[in-house]
Amino acid sequence: MRLRFAPSPTGPLHIGGVRTALYNYLLAKKTGGTFVLRIEDTDQTRYVAGAEKYILEALQWLGLQVDEGPETGGPYGPYRQSERKDIYRAYVEELVAQDKAYYAFDSAEELDAQRRAFQEKGLPPFKYDAKQRMQMRNSLSLSANETRSLIESGAPYTIRLKVDPGEEILINDRIRGEVRFKSEELDDKILFKADGMPTYHLANVVDDHLMKITHVIRGEEWLPSTAHHILLYRAFGWEEDMPAFAHLPLILKPTGKGKLSKRDGLKLGIPVFPLSWKGESEEESFKGFREFGFDPRAVVNFLAFLGWNPGTEQEIFTIEGLIAAFSLDKIGKAGARFDYDKALWFNQQYIQSSDDTQLAKQIAPILAKHGHHAEPAWLEKFCHLLKERVSLYPEFWEQGKYLLEAVREYDSKTVRKKWKPERRPLFLKLAEELEQLDNFTAESTEQHVKAFAERHELKIGEIFPLLRVALTGTTRGPGIFDIMELLGKKESIQRLQTAFNSF
RNA sequence: GGCCCCUUCGUCUAACGGCUAGGACGCGAGAUUUUCAUUCUCGAAAUAGGGGUUCGAUUCCCCUAGGGGCUGCCA
Numbered sequence A: 001m002r003l004r005f006a007p008s009p010t011g012p013l014h015i016g017g018v019r020t021a022l023y024n025y026l027l028a029k030k031t032g033g034t035f036v037l038r039i040e041d042t043d044q045t046r047y048v049a050g051a052e053k054y055i056l057e058a059l060q061w062l063g064l065q066v067d068e069g070p071e072t073g074g075p076y077g078p079y080r081q082s083e084r085k086d087i088y089r090a091y092v093e094e095l096v097a098q099d100k101a102y103y104a105f106d107s108a109e110e111l112d113a114q115r116r117a118f119q120e121k122g123l124p125p126f127k128y129d130a131k132q133r134m135q136m137r138n139s140l141s142l143s144a145n146e147t148r149s150l151i152e153s154g155a156p157y158t159i160r161l162k163v164d165p166g167e168e169i170l171i172n173d174r175i176r177g178e179v180r181f182k183s184e185e186l187d188d189k190i191l192f193k194a195d196g197m198p199t200y201h202l203a204n205v206v207d208d209h210l211m212k213i214t215h216v217i218r219g220e221e222w223l224p225s226t227a228h229h230i231l232l233y234r235a236f237g238w239e240e241d242m243p244a245f246a247h248l249p250l251i252l253k254p255t256g257k258g259k260l261s262k263r264d265g266l267k268l269g270i271p272v273f274p275l276s277w278k279g280e281s282e283e284e285s286f287k288g289f290r291e292f293g294f295d296p297r298a299v300v301n302f303l304a305f306l307g308w309n310p311g312t313e314q315e316i317f318t319i320e321g322l323i324a325a326f327s328l329d330k331i332g333k334a335g336a337r338f339d340y341d342k343a344l345w346f347n348q349q350y351i352q353s354s355d356d357t358q359l360a361k362q363i364a365p366i367l368a369k370h371g372h373h374a375e376p377a378w379l380e381k382f383c384h385l386l387k388e389r390v391s392l393y394p395e396f397w398e399q400g401k402y403l404l405e406a407v408r409e410y411d412s413k414t415v416r417k418k419w420k421p422e423r424r425p426l427f428l429k430l431a432e433e434l435e436q437l438d439n440f441t442a443e444s445t446e447q448h449v450k451a452f453a454e455r456h457e458l459k460i461g462e463i464f465p466l467l468r469v470a471l472t473g474t475t476r477g478p479g480i481f482d483i484m485e486l487l488g489k490k491e492s493i494q495r496l497q498t499a500f501n502s503f
Numbered sequence B: 001g002g003c004c005c006c007u008u009c010g011u012c013u014a015a016c017g018g019c020u021a022g023g024a025c026g027c028g029a030g031a032u033u034u035u036c037a038u039u040c041u042c043g044a045a046a047u048a049g050g051g052g053u054u055c056g057a058u059u060c061c062c063c064u065a066g067g068g069g070c071u072g073c074c075a
Helices: A015-030 A051-062 A081-097 A108-120 A144-152 A200-210 A220-236 A262-268 A296-304 A319-325 A340-353 A356-369 A376-389 A394-403 A412-418 A421-436 A442-455 A460-472 A480-487 A489-502
Strands: A002-005 A034-037 A101-104 A158-161 A168-173 A177-182 A190-192 A215-219 A244-248
Touching: A002 A015, A002 A215, A015 A034, A015 A051, A015 A215, A015 A244, A015 A296, A015 A319, A034 A051, A051 A296, A081 A101, A081 A158, A081 A190, A081 A200, A081 A220, A101 A144, A158 A220, A168 A220, A168 A244, A177 A220, A190 A200, A200 A220, A215 A220, A220 A244, A296 A319, A296 A340, A340 A376, A356 A376, A356 A394, A376 A394, A376 A480, A394 A480, A412 A460, A421 A442, A421 A489, A442 A460, A442 A480, A460 A480, A460 A489, A480 A489
Parallel strands: A002 A034, A215 A244
Antiparallel strands: A101 A158, A158 A190, A168 A177
């Protein structure tokens, strides 16, 4: 099997595109096939510098290794459509020669005017089709001489597919089953633009054929134009070994109607792109899943389940597991709503099951950003204490910064409720006793504090919360004796004394 | 407007035409815990509506409603 992911470098790859890439990758790998990356940069007006690099980086971050592509190379290159211009021209000229396509000289302005005129008359939208084409300026309505002289004079032209009425087009979609179209409903699609570039439709069909693509997995928005693509395969005589089609359901907004857009990310403060993107303006710049603190494994797992399920109750999958379990007939038909809470849950699962060494490596750069450079061994303990209570990587810092920095303020409510000034000497004595301990471990300190409580007839609830606030400033977090061990004797005692003297 | 696709708890979804429609996220309650979190237990929560076909429809067919996509010299 040969599958391809064929994005257009018009901006950052959004999450729907990532899922399409993932499904293509999974199916390719499942069958020991090839995953091809093809850059569809046929629209130079929408080309965005850096977008191709972004796509590459995103795929790499997610671990979707490209077997053939613009950087990797391969036997069917080049893999950038802009570098294949001449190929398309040759093929489309062949279609013209066979009377399956024709030259059209109508300018964009003329077509615009035509559309407006139809609208003003209250007619259904103008369609450049078999009914209308003889009213337009093209090699079908003009004489051969007129056509020739127009072309020789350098008049700009497009090449359109000649769609004749009376043909039945049957799409055997691997997800949706049989979908039928009638050719008289279809327009004469432009195959070749006046600027010498092919349109998506031409380039896509020619490339999929030439690159021996066996399965086309793409978004549902392509389903209507698939009829044209089949007509093209037919015109080229390639219908016999046409790829199988599978049209994916769309990813919908978390709330409200419509498909997920970059606006939703901005509005809801959630990532909708894999990586950050620096656009022209603030409005055009986004943080991605990576910058939010997601693990790529979690993103892959989450995305895989947006529109697909394995048919079992298992939800946590490695990429290898996904490859083994994946199949097209388990893909749903309905649009899937983007559920950020579920994404967070997946990430939490991955963090919890990561070992401390792995986490420490992940967290070190985040702490470094805040000016802290901890020993690996210490960092591992730090991660161990916090990993059960975070779902994103940066939360290690947010929830554990008191382990690296001095406490600035104490939770006043706890102090007010629990602190009795007359017990100050008692608490200072506790601190002093703890300082005398030889081995300052979580076990030994806990044992000592409990014994101390008993000796002085204090309840645990009268001591523990105050210790916590004294050490961390907050009322929540890992076990206080674990915290003490991690802080070390000197720092712990100092914090206790400072706090008890200032409460 | 035309064409096409879709419709099971709030969300992601499972259920050869046949058990009390299952699981997960989220939500609520409880247990555990010095706290928070984790973990565990329990709970509320769905077949869009109407017709058929059938001994029997979530499942098959039709209609309606709703949602989505396409209708560019964009992909």
